Amino acid sequence: VTHLVQTTLLNCNLEEHDIDQYKDQVKEIHYQLENSSNMTGWIDYPLQNHDELFKQIQNLKNEICAKADVLVVIGIDGSFLGARAVQDALTPYFGIHKNGIEVIYVGHHMSGAYMKQILTYLSDKEVYINVISKSGGTMEPALAFRVLRQYMEERYGEEAVHRIIVTTDPEKGLLKKTADLAGYRRFEIPPNIGGRYSVLTPVGLFPLAIAGIEIGQFMEGAKKAACELKDPDLANNHAYQYAVMRNKLYNKGYSVELLASFEPSLKKFHEWWMQLFGESEGKERKGLFPTCVTYSTDLHAIGQFIQEGSPILFETLLHFHDIEGDYIVPYDERNEDGLNYLAGRSFNEINATSKQGTALAHAEGGVPVIQLEMAKLDAYHLGYLIYFFMKACAMSAKLLEVNPFDQPGVEAYKKKMLELLNSSQ
Numbered sequence: 001v002t003h004l005v006q007t008t009l010l011n012c013n014l015e016e017h018d019i020d021q022y023k024d025q026v027k028e029i030h031y032q033l034e035n036s037s038n039m040t041g042w043i044d045y046p047l048q049n050h051d052e053l054f055k056q057i058q059n060l061k062n063e064i065c066a067k068a069d070v071l072v073v074i075g076i077d078g079s080f081l082g083a084r085a086v087q088d089a090l091t092p093y094f095g096i097h098k099n100g101i102e103v104i105y106v107g108h109h110m111s112g113a114y115m116k117q118i119l120t121y122l123s124d125k126e127v128y129i130n131v132i133s134k135s136g137g138t139m140e141p142a143l144a145f146r147v148l149r150q151y152m153e154e155r156y157g158e159e160a161v162h163r164i165i166v167t168t169d170p171e172k173g174l175l176k177k178t179a180d181l182a183g184y185r186r187f188e189i190p191p192n193i194g195g196r197y198s199v200l201t202p203v204g205l206f207p208l209a210i211a212g213i214e215i216g217q218f219m220e221g222a223k224k225a226a227c228e229l230k231d232p233d234l235a236n237n238h239a240y241q242y243a244v245m246r247n248k249l250y251n252k253g254y255s256v257e258l259l260a261s262f263e264p265s266l267k268k269f270h271e272w273w274m275q276l277f278g279e280s281e282g283k284e285r286k287g288l289f290p291t292c293v294t295y296s297t298d299l300h301a302i303g304q305f306i307q308e309g310s311p312i313l314f315e316t317l318l319h320f321h322d323i324e325g326d327y328i329v330p331y332d333e334r335n336e337d338g339l340n341y342l343a344g345r346s347f348n349e350i351n352a353t354s355k356q357g358t359a360l361a362h363a364e365g366g367v368p369v370i371q372l373e374m375a376k377l378d379a380y381h382l383g384y385l386i387y388f389f390m391k392a393c394a395m396s397a398k399l400l401e402v403n404p405f406d407q408p409g410v411e412a413y414k415k416k417m418l419e420l421l422n423s424s425q
């Protein structure tokens with residue numbers, strides 16, 4: 001079998017038997033997850049029929065592209081990062097994707113400056129809103145929606161109701177209630193899929209379709225992963241192998257996993273990955289600390305630490321072989337910069353060589369390196385990769401004996417903030 005995600009190890013000191021010894025435990029956890037109905041709805045979601053949902057999204061897309069210049073998406077973390085990650089990875093660095101319109105995000109922090117500026121930015125554009133919150137009561141998106149709802153009502157009057165789309169739980173929560181009272185159109189988030197596992201549901205699919213991403217291809221990639229990674233056998237399941245490698249390195253004393261890639265458009269993808277693993281595993285005083293870098297930029301900064309600093313981290317290098325768009329280094333008669341030896345080679349080729357060099361240098365410096373490689377940076381492969389990481393994450397958290405699907409620690413800051421806000425009234 002050729003797997004879509006190819007894994008190679010450098011300097012990890014992991015023998016086959018190190019991995020093999022997890023075989024039975026992995027199988028047991030696999031069946032536990034498969035047979036559980038507790039927040040595991042994402043496991044088979046890509047295998048189900050979503051024709052109706054895709055039709056609904058396409059109809060809305062036709063309407064929005066005809067009537068708006070910009071879709072404002074309101075949401076935070078699990079209700080924000082996935083869409084933003086895939087959008088950034090697959091839309092042009094400058095300007096807007098030819099198959100979509102501009103999609104911008106708010107409600108993922110409480111910056112007053114950002115809020116003020118977004119309203120100014122919208123003033124000469126036609127607008128639709130998609131507010132996303134599974135619980136329907138998260139403070140950051142709720143505050144942003146309060147502002148933008150009033151803005152839309154003042155600007156569009158009765159038409160505002162058609163320009164606001166709600167994505168929330170089918171039954172519960174304040175947002176569902178508001179949607180019913182106002183008559184907003186709704187997408188439903190399956191109750192048994194948690195925020196950070198929800199990018200393949202309307203939470204991610206709808207904004208991505210509007211941004212011009214081929215969501216059909218995206219879902220096909222996820223479906224392929226859902227089929228392939230249903231294999232309980234560690235020897236065949238690359239997501240489980242990645243989970244086991246992480247666990248093994250963690251047990252050897254590495255406490256930080258650094259996700260690194262060489263394409264700046266993947267910065268938000270790194271953040272999605274960080275949230276997925278950080279929120280799923282970091283509990284009961286356990287878990288790898290997930291962090292990320294974008295090379296070659298960060299090689300000139302944190303690269304020094306990685307090469308020679310405290311030996312606390314291992315690196316997961318994410319690499320796509322084929323990236324759309326490239327540029328050939330020109331020949332220059334003057335050669336004052338001494339770079340003519342690179343003339344005729346492409347930027348992507350040089351970038352890929354710097355990736356190889358970095359992996360070798362870091363491994364030589366004592367850093368264990370896991371390389372994850374995919375053929376192409378496109379919707380299909382990203383759909384696969386997202387599912388791959390979710391499957392690996394659930395397995396990895398279970399190997400640590402923590403619940404991958406809750407986040408009790410997030411409540412602590414909220415409680416303190418509310419106390420402070422109430423006491424300063």
Ligand code: PA5
Pocket residue numbers: 076077078079132133134135136137138141194195196197279407
């Ligand atoms: O993964 C999670 O469950 C969280 O990160 C949530 O997605 C995040 O807190 C947003 O929650 P909600 O969609 O309920 O507003």
